[in-house]
Amino acid sequence: AQSVTQLGSHVSVSEGALVLLRCNYSSSVPPYLFWYVQYPNQGLQLLLKYTSAATLVKGINGFEAEFKKSETSFHLTKPSAHMSDAAEYFCAVSLTGGGNKLTFGTGTQLKVEL
Amino acid sequence: DADVTQTPRNRITKTGKRIMLECSQTKGHDRMYWYRQDPGLGLRLIYYSFDVKDINKGEISDGYSVSRQAQAKFSLSLESAIPNQTALYFCATSDPGLAGGYTQYFGPGTRLTVL
Numbered sequence A: 001a002q003s004v005t006q007l008g009s010h011v012s013v014s015e016g017a018l019v020l021l022r023c024n025y026s027s028s029v030p031p032y033l034f035w036y037v038q039y040p041n042q043g044l045q046l047l048l049k050y051t052s053a054a055t056l057v058k059g060i061n062g063f064e065a066e067f068k069k070s071e072t073s074f075h076l077t078k079p080s081a082h083m084s085d086a087a088e089y090f091c092a093v094s095l096t097g098g099g100n101k102l103t104f105g106t107g108t109q110l111k112v113e114l
Numbered sequence B: 001d002a003d004v005t006q007t008p009r010n011r012i013t014k015t016g017k018r019i020m021l022e023c024s025q026t027k028g029h030d031r032m033y034w035y036r037q038d039p040g041l042g043l044r045l046i047y048y049s050f051d052v053k054d055i056n057k058g059e060i061s062d063g064y065s066v067s068r069q070a071q072a073k074f075s076l077s078l079e080s081a082i083p084n085q086t087a088l089y090f091c092a093t094s095d096p097g098l099a100g101g102y103t104q105y106f107g108p109g110t111r112l113t114v115l
Helices: none
Strands: A001-004 A010-014 A019-021 A023-028 A031-038 A042-048 A056-058 A064-068 A073-078 A087-095 A108-113 B004-007 B010-013 B017-027 B030-038 B042-051 B054-055 B064-072 B073-078 B087-096 B101-108 B110-114
Touching: A001 A087, A010 A019, A019 A031, A019 A108, A019 B110, A031 A064, A031 A073, A031 B042, A031 B101, A042 A056, A042 A064, A042 A073, A042 B101, A056 B110, A108 B110, B010 B017, B017 B030, B030 B064, B030 B073, B042 B064, B042 B073, B073 B087
Parallel strands: A010 A108, B010 B110
Antiparallel strands: A001 A023, A019 A073, A031 A042, A031 A087, A056 A064, A064 A073, A087 A108, B004 B017, B017 B073, B030 B042, B030 B087, B042 B054, B064 B073, B087 B101, B087 B110
């Protein structure tokens, strides 16, 4: 079975500051890992995904995430926050060969302040 | 035009009523999913379907049923709605992608309130 833990249900940063959203996973086999973003009153949009091709994954809107097997982590970062980044972010895991059922974390609400 | 559409977008109903949420997709994907989202709990899988003849229960299927009418349509039914089914419901589709790791594409959601 796989699981995902997102540390911090709410994160607040200043505009221009580093964004760091934490995600740790548990998986018995090599995982696929995803970050999704949800803007208010919208569905989920894929930011980026890890499929074992490269450990540093670049996504849309300047976000990137690094897969660290030794730490079972897949933290999401962005060097400089913008007001438009305010949203809820979800980390998710699926198993290779597992029929691609996604298991989601509980989400992190990002607030960006002036 | 949106690739994954959900109807209705908002619905208020009463306890005991039967309600159907509909999902349509134009992406040509075989795999479709229904999730519910509750504050602080993330998204949880209700049902999923790998093709028209293959429907599977997710982690929270009790109180729900589904119908896959065609490759493009996947409906979720609440036979007798109860207040704790008040939530935001999402439909999703997926494809294998060039690098593997099926990416899921989400509809805009249906906000359901059961009084």
